[in-house]
Amino acid sequence: MKTLIRRLTRYFGDFRPTGDQRLLAALEDFRNPEACELELLRRLIAALRPEDTNDDQSNRRYALMLERLEDDAALRAGFRHHVIHFVGSRRLLSFFTDSGILPGTGFFSEWWRILGNRLLPEVPDERRMKDCLHLIFSDRDDWRWLEAVPAELAHRFWEILAPPETFREMDRRGVQEQMLDALLLLAHRVSGLGLEGELMRASPNLEDDSPRFVALSAEALEFVRGFRAGLDGDDSRFDNGDQLLVIVDQCQDTLNRIRKRALTIGTSLHLSYILTRSEQSLQRITELTRILTAGLRNAPHEVAIRDWTIFAREVFLAENRRHSLRHYMQQLSGVLAVRVTENAARSGEHYICETRTDYHRMWRSAAGAGILIGIMALLKIKAAALGAPLFVEAFLFSMIYGLGFVTIFLLGFTVATKQPAMTAQTLAGLLDGLKPNRQADLERIADVAAAVSRSQLAAIGGNVMVALPVAILVSLAAAFLFGGPPVDTAKAAHLMADLDPLSWAVPHAAIAGFYLFLSGLISGYFDNRAAYANIGPRIARLGWLQRLAGKDRAVRAGDYIENHLGGIMGNFLFGCMLGSTGMIGTLLGLPLDIRHIAFSSANLGYAFGGFEFAMAWQALLWGALGVALIGLTNLGVSFALALRTAMGARRIAFAHWGPLLAALGRRFRQQPRSFLLPPEEPRENGGH
Structure with missing residues (x-):
């Protein structure tokens, strides 16, 4: 069919809108305050998406989108309103705790889930941000062109959404609350995984290191309580997260030693699964802590936006590849291979x-x-x-x-x-x-x-x-x-x-x-x-x-x-x-x-x-x-x-x-x- 369209186009001309025209039309829809945010974002990504693997214009169109938003204040305000309202009205807990992290169901259960999804696709819940990502980035290969977007362009995109003059005035409490819940859940998860019998078997000294994993859960709880008290007005209770990150590093050091020892004593898929899931969860705790405490650490606005840009990019890519069996195996094949x-x-x-x-x-x-x-x-x-x-x-x-x-x-x-x-x-x-x-x-x-x-x-x-x-x-x-x-x-x-x-x-x-x-x-x-x-x-x-x-x-x-x-x-x-x-x-x-x-x-x-x-x-x-x-x-x-x-x-x-x-x-x-x-x-x- 694509070959037939190309031949007809060669003789009669292409009457379809160009990629630039579709992109500009999708942006114009953001001026409508009553429009559905999910549909707006789906049309925008469809306009940015390359038509085929040989189309290298997606980055140019991405840059064109940013230029259009930067040049038109009214369009920029409408775009910001829709995107921020879309994020704020979704459930973000699973987005923070599960996107880009191996599930707790185990190796073969996830294997069969991926294969089963090829036959019967899952039904997404539009109330959850995690599911909405699959509706917005609906093509399984979206991660390819998204990964190729230069970091500076992605940084400009998030600066448009959260400029310094409005960032402090944004209603971020709902998002922060869900981040705190996610951080606490991740810490409890790692504490449980860190005491798994498989890890203890792979590391004879893990019993000496187990207090680190127990302390992680306790320190995360203390951090969350202090941060919430600070949000309620008691600024003295704010915690910059340094102690929590120290314990995270200690837990990561233990997992690194287990990985190195596995190269000597052997490993298994189950051990690789636990190690990978624990490391991903620790990395997510670090990212959420840095995002939450950016203001407390007096980090420049540019640094805070950069941290969020890196986090969002990794999560979007991982979630788009969630149904990829090849990507799933690559995550686990490291130590074993x-x-x-x-x-x-x-x-x-x-x-x-x-x-x-x-x-x-x-x-x-x-x-x-x-x-x-x-x-x-x-x-x-x-x-x-x-x-x-x-x-x-x-x-x-x-x-x-x-x-x-x-x-x-x-x-x-x-x-x-x-x-x-x-x-x-x-x-x-x-x-x-x-x-x-x-x-x-x-x-x-x-x-x-x-x-x-x-x-x-x-x-x-x-x-x-x-x-x-x-x-x-x-x-x-x-x-x-x-x-x-x-x-x-x-x-x-x-x-x-x-x-x-x-x-x-x-x-x-x-x-x-x-x-x-x-x-x-x-x-x-x-x-x-x-x-x-x-x-x-x-x-x-x-x-x-x-x-x-x-x-x-x-x-x-x-x-x-x-x-x-x-x-x-x-x-x-x-x-x-x-x-x-x-x-x-x-x-x-x-x-x-x-x-x-x-x-x-x-x-x-x-x-x-x-x-x-x-x-x-x-x-x-x-x-x-x-x-x-x-x-x-x-x-x-x-x-x-x-x-x-x-x-x-x-x-x-x-x-x-x-x-x-x-x-x-x-x-x-x-x-x-x-x-x-x-x-x-x-x-x-x-x-x-």
């Missing part, structure tokens, strides 16, 4: 070869995995030949992959494609705080990038260059012992078709790359869960295990499982994802499957044996090209997704890719060997 990605980052450090010794160890580790992958590939081929029912076949594939990857992990071997999802977390940690004008920072990134490159090549080489010959040797042994290769010609042709670069090989490799990324997060999640739930000590307390193995061995078993649970679950579930994708594709009628570089190289070896080692060299090279493309896709997809997730978890908005890529290019030109091989070991002094 960082914790999960930090676990992966620590694992990623083990995949980086700094020295020649590390490099050789990586080769040996990857070669060990290559041997097992060669055997796993044959087991999968034989399982497929059984012709089992669909679910049975998916189960067999999943067990072969899952148990095989767990065995590789427990033996300390390395699968090349597991590296990018881990090393990306390490690189993200280095990008955090990178200063592009500091050569030392860029050189450090270049060092790590070179180490990651040679580590990855070593792992790929160890996997592929062992899995392929293992498959060929197995085919030779089978031909010698049983008179024929383990796969027939038809199966060999099918294996080669799966490696065809012009087939679905690359998209299927991208699916495997996505699973590799997920497996990294799964490993981090279970590492976090093991630490948070004290899995090791709890296993050590199992009575039957102590009787069977003794207390010391039970403790060692618990420690081992706690330290390896993430790797075990990540590898097993990764195998289950690989093994069940084909079945899901068949059920849905979609061409879904996976391709993994190490298994593809083994399949190439079995296909070569299936043709009795008489395959044309062109076909062999074509299959090798398919293996290479599968590997590049596996690594590229998993690395890109892991890097993006890690940067998002750390709230990194990196904008210096140019200098970074230039530094990497310079390093590659000057030291290309460092991207392929480890540095030379320094020679001992005195040697000849």
Whole structure:
């Protein structure tokens, strides 16, 4: 429809009012003293709202609105009258206590509320300011253009509504009373949350800090009583709120320490929810206290307006995004996401070869995995030949992959494609705080990038260059012992078709790359869960295990499982994802499957044996090209997704890719060997 309108407009002209005309018409309506304030504000916001995402005129129209109000005293008076009456006639308590703050219903209840609102929208109550914001800012994306409004324009808007000459004469008592009620309610809320068992569990010293939370409620009550007495005429009872803000800072310090400890001992969604809600409530107490006491602190009018502008902007944005599932998850993902990605980052450090010794160890580790992958590939081929029912076949594939990857992990071997999802977390940690004008920072990134490159090549080489010959040797042994290769010609042709670069090989490799990324997060999640739930000590307390193995061995078993649970679950579930994708594709009628570089190289070896080692060299090279493309896709997809997730978890908005890529290019030109091989070991002094 929009495209049709644009085409008609191009030929016949646009007879609709322009954005400026609609804005000026909406402003003129404020001259009518009998007009409905809610409808006036809805029409005004509709005129300011961009027509589409490419419309960048909203700020210009916002500035035009301010200029019009500043130039016309009568219009300004009517505008001020309607807006102030609108605010004063609404219930503001929930606006101050709930807008922009997580509700007390809990994580999943709020999740379902947001999803349910998509199907059946809530019925707003026009008597409440909080609900009126949804009627005024009715578009779910209003926060985007509202967020882009410059601070100076927003400041001018509120100065128009509350100029210095009329600010003191305004009837603010009703608004202040609701602010005081909100402040008291928020303080009681934080006091209750601060004594939650989940927080006490996360912080063993919280019992020592609990008097802070109790004192917060008592001090807030004293502040409110004194302030109300001051409003009634007893100026000596006015409290400037300094003591209340000191206790707020103390409570915030306790929550900060819990957050830092959660990065070490693990966290949960429930803990993140309580922490986030408590911090939001403390921030709101601070904002309301500063707004209420602006006059007592002799703050200049401009400072008071600025504080209110910042508060109103944050609340309006948060309330407009209240039904956004993405925004809801972003509020809670901080500690949990960082914790999960930090676990992966620590694992990623083990995949980086700094020295020649590390490099050789990586080769040996990857070669060990290559041997097992060669055997796993044959087991999968034989399982497929059984012709089992669909679910049975998916189960067999999943067990072969899952148990095989767990065995590789427990033996300390390395699968090349597991590296990018881990090393990306390490690189993200280095990008955090990178200063592009500091050569030392860029050189450090270049060092790590070179180490990651040679580590990855070593792992790929160890996997592929062992899995392929293992498959060929197995085919030779089978031909010698049983008179024929383990796969027939038809199966060999099918294996080669799966490696065809012009087939679905690359998209299927991208699916495997996505699973590799997920497996990294799964490993981090279970590492976090093991630490948070004290899995090791709890296993050590199992009575039957102590009787069977003794207390010391039970403790060692618990420690081992706690330290390896993430790797075990990540590898097993990764195998289950690989093994069940084909079945899901068949059920849905979609061409879904996976391709993994190490298994593809083994399949190439079995296909070569299936043709009795008489395959044309062109076909062999074509299959090798398919293996290479599968590997590049596996690594590229998993690395890109892991890097993006890690940067998002750390709230990194990196904008210096140019200098970074230039530094990497310079390093590659000057030291290309460092991207392929480890540095030379320094020679001992005195040697000849």
